[in-house]
Amino acid sequence: MAKTKPVDDLIYPQNTGILRVLFGIGALGIFASFIGFFVDTKQFHFSYLTSFSYLASFSLASLFFVMLHHITRSSWGVTLRRIPETFSYQLFILAIMFIPILFGMEYLYKWTSPEILATDHLAQHKQPYLNQPFFIIRQIIYFSVWSFLGYRLYKNSVKMDENADWGLETLQRKISAPGILLFSLTVAFASFDWLMSLDFHWFSTMFGVYYFSMSFQAFFAMIILLGLFLRSRGLLLNTITRVHIGDAGKLMFGFTVFYAYIAFSQFFLIYYANIPEETLWYYHRLEGNWSVISYSLIIVRFAAPFLLLLSKAAKSNFTLLGISSVIIVVIHFLEMHWIVMPTLHYHGFSMHWLDISTLVGLGGLLLGFFFYQFQKHSMVPKNDPKFLESLNKH
Amino acid sequence: MSKKYEYVPEQPLVQGNHTFSSITSLIGDIVERPTPMWWYIAFGVSNLLLAMLLGMIAYLVWEGTGIWGLNNPVGWGWAIINFVWWVGIGHAGTLISAILFLFRQGWRTAINRFAEAMTIFAVMCAGIFPAIHVGRIWVVYWMFPIPNQMQMWPNFNSPLLWDVFAVSTYFTVSLLFWYVGLVPDFATLRDRVKSKFGRIIYGFFALGWTGGNRQWQHYEKSYLILAGLATPLVLSVHTIVSFDFAVSIIPGWHTTIFPPYFVAGAIFSGFAMVMTLMIIARKIYGLEDIMTINHIEKMNMIILVTGTMVGFAYVMEFFIAWYGGVEYEKFAFINRAIGPYAWAYWLMFLCNVFSPQFFWSKRIRRSVTASFILSIVVNIGMWFERFVITVTSLAQDFLPGSWGYYSPTWVDVLTYVGTFGLFFTNFLLFLRFMPMVAIAEIKMVMPQADPHYYDENGDEPVLTDKFAKKPDVNA
Numbered sequence: 001m002a003k004t005k006p007v008d009d010l011i012y013p014q015n016t017g018i019l020r021v022l023f024g025i026g027a028l029g030i031f032a033s034f035i036g037f038f039v040d041t042k043q044f045h046f047s048y049l050t051s052f053s054y055l056a057s058f059s060l061a062s063l064f065f066v067m068l069h070h071i072t073r074s075s076w077g078v079t080l081r082r083i084p085e086t087f088s089y090q091l092f093i094l095a096i097m098f099i100p101i102l103f104g105m106e107y108l109y110k111w112t113s114p115e116i117l118a119t120d121h122l123a124q125h126k127q128p129y130l131n132q133p134f135f136i137i138r139q140i141i142y143f144s145v146w147s148f149l150g151y152r153l154y155k156n157s158v159k160m161d162e163n164a165d166w167g168l169e170t171l172q173r174k175i176s177a178p179g180i181l182l183f184s185l186t187v188a189f190a191s192f193d194w195l196m197s198l199d200f201h202w203f204s205t206m207f208g209v210y211y212f213s214m215s216f217q218a219f220f221a222m223i224i225l226l227g228l229f230l231r232s233r234g235l236l237l238n239t240i241t242r243v244h245i246g247d248a249g250k251l252m253f254g255f256t257v258f259y260a261y262i263a264f265s266q267f268f269l270i271y272y273a274n275i276p277e278e279t280l281w282y283y284h285r286l287e288g289n290w291s292v293i294s295y296s297l298i299i300v301r302f303a304a305p306f307l308l309l310l311s312k313a314a315k316s317n318f319t320l321l322g323i324s325s326v327i328i329v330v331i332h333f334l335e336m337h338w339i340v341m342p343t344l345h346y347h348g349f350s351m352h353w354l355d356i357s358t359l360v361g362l363g364g365l366l367l368g369f370f371f372y373q374f375q376k377h378s379m380v381p382k383n384d385p386k387f388l389e390s391l392n393k394h
Numbered sequence: 395m396s397k398k399y400e401y402v403p404e405q406p407l408v409q410g411n412h413t414f415s416s417i418t419s420l421i422g423d424i425v426e427r428p429t430p431m432w433w434y435i436a437f438g439v440s441n442l443l444l445a446m447l448l449g450m451i452a453y454l455v456w457e458g459t460g461i462w463g464l465n466n467p468v469g470w471g472w473a474i475i476n477f478v479w480w481v482g483i484g485h486a487g488t489l490i491s492a493i494l495f496l497f498r499q500g501w502r503t504a505i506n507r508f509a510e511a512m513t514i515f516a517v518m519c520a521g522i523f524p525a526i527h528v529g530r531i532w533v534v535y536w537m538f539p540i541p542n543q544m545q546m547w548p549n550f551n552s553p554l555l556w557d558v559f560a561v562s563t564y565f566t567v568s569l570l571f572w573y574v575g576l577v578p579d580f581a582t583l584r585d586r587v588k589s590k591f592g593r594i595i596y597g598f599f600a601l602g603w604t605g606g607n608r609q610w611q612h613y614e615k616s617y618l619i620l621a622g623l624a625t626p627l628v629l630s631v632h633t634i635v636s637f638d639f640a641v642s643i644i645p646g647w648h649t650t651i652f653p654p655y656f657v658a659g660a661i662f663s664g665f666a667m668v669m670t671l672m673i674i675a676r677k678i679y680g681l682e683d684i685m686t687i688n689h690i691e692k693m694n695m696i697i698l699v700t701g702t703m704v705g706f707a708y709v710m711e712f713f714i715a716w717y718g719g720v721e722y723e724k725f726a727f728i729n730r731a732i733g734p735y736a737w738a739y740w741l742m743f744l745c746n747v748f749s750p751q752f753f754w755s756k757r758i759r760r761s762v763t764a765s766f767i768l769s770i771v772v773n774i775g776m777w778f779e780r781f782v783i784t785v786t787s788l789a790q791d792f793l794p795g796s797w798g799y800y801s802p803t804w805v806d807v808l809t810y811v812g813t814f815g816l817f818f819t820n821f822l823l824f825l826r827f828m829p830m831v832a833i834a835e836i837k838m839v840m841p842q843a844d845p846h847y848y849d850e851n852g853d854e855p856v857l858t859d860k861f862a863k864k865p866d867v868n869a
Contacts, residue, residue: 003604037570071695076498147425166401177754184706192717205651205710254496261629265653270642277720326430365539385401 005119010378011206026364032357045104046344047354054336061219062087078390095143110145142186147181149179161261164383198343202281206266218253218332221325243393260302267322288348293338301331410683443815450809463802468788472806473523477778479720480520485511486664492624500839507832509668510572515820519813553637560634571620580830632660646787655707662700666772673766693757701750737787745775
């Protein structure tokens with residue numbers, strides 16, 4: 001029977017141009033944000049948290065995807081897997097990028113303020129959980145877990161590139177299974193810490209799942225865009241084919257619906273029960289022109305990609321997939337903004353230039369690191385036991 | 395890393411060197427052989443239980459819901475618990491058929507037919523409870539928005555009404571899905587059975603299937619569309635069921651994680667039920683080559699994952715009950731853990747969260763005995779989960795003066811036991827008269843279905859050794 005062989009060049013062409021551009025943009029953004037720090041410290045911290053939570057969501061969802069791919073022994077996405085692997089490897093960089101947030105806690109989180117603690121009953125009640133030392137300890141735990149998982153899964157995968165030892169696949173599964181359990185708990189509590197505790201009166205058991213569902217939808221948009229980018233550069237044209245991108249498209253479609261399901265359920269249960277301690281969070285977000293974002297989440301984040309990608313042909317149409325992915329990646333940032341910013345600007349939606357500069361700064365650096373790492377090794381796990389099966393998909 | 399790991403290749407889905415024709419006769423013969431004695435015994439017992447169910451319902455209709463253990467403030471008791479439990483069990487079938495089909499999980503073919511049948515019968519059992527709970531069953535049609543001269547309409551704002559739509563839609567689509575999948579297999583049986591009567595009956599349901607190219611194309615298309623339609627339904631049904639509780643402001647019920655948590659719990663119990671029944675059926679009918687130990691292992695993994703998801707939801711609920719700082723919510727959860735129903739709460743925790751953790755061990759995952767025992771433990775646990783949710787929040791409500799201890803009556807218990815009669819009566823009929831494994835689909839995942847399997851002349855590769863491995867088509 002016919003055997004398939006990879007015919008593409010599997011190494012990213014060594015060029016420092018893209019790195020120079022990305023790191024340059026990143027440095028520029030960081031520099032601008034640094035100035036912004038002195039201009040408006042409070043705004044800086046809120047913008048930084050928004051950009052951080054946005055960018056972290058891609059790496060976290062990447063980690064989840066890699067682990068899920070291993071424990072389900074999937075074959076379809078093997079040719080794509082090095083991209084999320086590289087993203088999850090970067091989680092230790094995100095740990096470093098989190099440090100400014102620790103220094104900005106007094107600006108971001110009202111529960112740190114002694115005056116509020118003295119008068120607010122709920123702040124006192126929650127103090128055993130919401131206090132600065134424990135918050136910092138928790139962040140150390142989260143980032144150690146994530147960095148460890150991301151690092152190990154990436155290193156084992158590139159090791160298999162070299163020694164073709166299929167036994168590593170067993171090891172990857174042994175790491176991934178408990179990894180997913182740790183991931184779900186840490187991400188849920190991290191989302192409580194970073195985002196839910198901004199408004200510390202508010203609570204929702206679904207919030208962790210909500211942050212995850214947003215992230216996972218946006219993750220597929222990102223992987224489609226990166227796949228299309230590689231193809232536009234003439235790379236991996238016969239390795240990452242229409243089938244693989246189409247499969248990612250199907251999952252993006254599926255998780256668009258999943259996101260809508262989770263986000264709507266959370267809103268709906270609070271809306272229906274109509275108890276003041278819960279409704280306030282949504283009330284702020286339906287007030288003034290924040291409501292524009294709220295409604296556009298329904299239309300742009302759910303309805304648009306849903307309708308665009310509903311037909312079978314659309315899910316492997318590069319133009320439609322590209323458009324939907326760009327929409328999702330952009331609205332994902334707006335949603336993160338919509339989660340964070342009403343704490344600061346509860347009267348209405350407004351973009352501050354710091355929102356852009358922190359995003360460009362952190363995003364440029366992270367993408368720069370991504371391509372730096374991506375150039376070092378083969379762009380696909382070429383010795384993976386299921387690599388040829390993945391290549392054979394049609 | 396000093397320890398060396400071995401690569402574990404995936405096993406072929408169908409074991410034991412089967413050919414297409416041996417698969418057909420393995421499954422088809424079950425229907426054509428004379429009815430075994432055990433079947434009559436089991437059917438007789440099921441019929442007795444079914445008769446008991448009908449008796450209990452008749453008594454209920456005659457006397458009213460007062461014969462149940464319900465009392466203010468516990469207005470929802472075993473009826474709702476049983477409803478949610480059966481609907482939950484009815485989730486695995488369509489999940490296996492629809493969602494695993496969309497995810498291209500070839501192993502689903504061994505169990506999908508079986509699980510779909512279970513789904514349909516479980517939903518039937520579930521549907522009984524809300525219907526008889528209305529008290530005046532002769533006006534049960536008021537649940538539907540039928541135009542009438544009294545201008546009486548159901549409350550469209552109520553999730554209980556949405557349940558009527560959700561469950562009936564789910565039942566309809568599951569039935570259609572099941573039937574569409576059965577058409578090619580009915581045709582196989584039509585062509586095999588010896589009795590004229592059987593030929594007519596199977597021929598009627600086979601819709602003139604000949605297995606032509608065009609028919610297969612239509613079949614595949616409709617199957618895909620039905621899978622696409624059924625997938626959101628799997629999620630929506632139990633979501634609406636969770637809304638029955640979560641939209642209210644009863645402490646312990648009103649929590650935002652309910653929808654995905656209920657869905658995970660439903661899949662959890664559904665898989666456990668499929669496991670229980672499958673382990674018995676594969677033994678009796680000698681289907682170990684199709685429903686292999688690898689299938690059992692995969693299902694156990696799903697049980698582990700969904701059980702842990704349920705555990706995750708328990709943790710979130712408990713944490714937020716404290717974190718939220720709402721007095722009543724906090725009380726509801728502490729009351730669950732140390733109140734009068736603590737025994738039920740810890741039993742639920744033990745069965746749903748701790749017991750599936752045994753499946754981390756590969757040996758236990760692959761042990762038929764352990765899987766059988768744990769699958770039953772899981773379903774006991776899931777029944778108690780619904781008991782804990784429903785009863786603990788109601789029995790100790792906002793007014794301490796009305797607190798009490800809810801106990802079921804004998805009618806409650808016998809009605810519940812009776813639903814097993816309905817379930818097994820149907821299930822035994824299914825085992826007896828229908829192809830219990832999707833014959834056509836199982837062939838699609840066999841090596842012979844791959845064109846690369848054959849040699850240059852289009853012949854089967856010659857296997858000298860009986861246990862020789864078939865060539866790996868993916869290599």
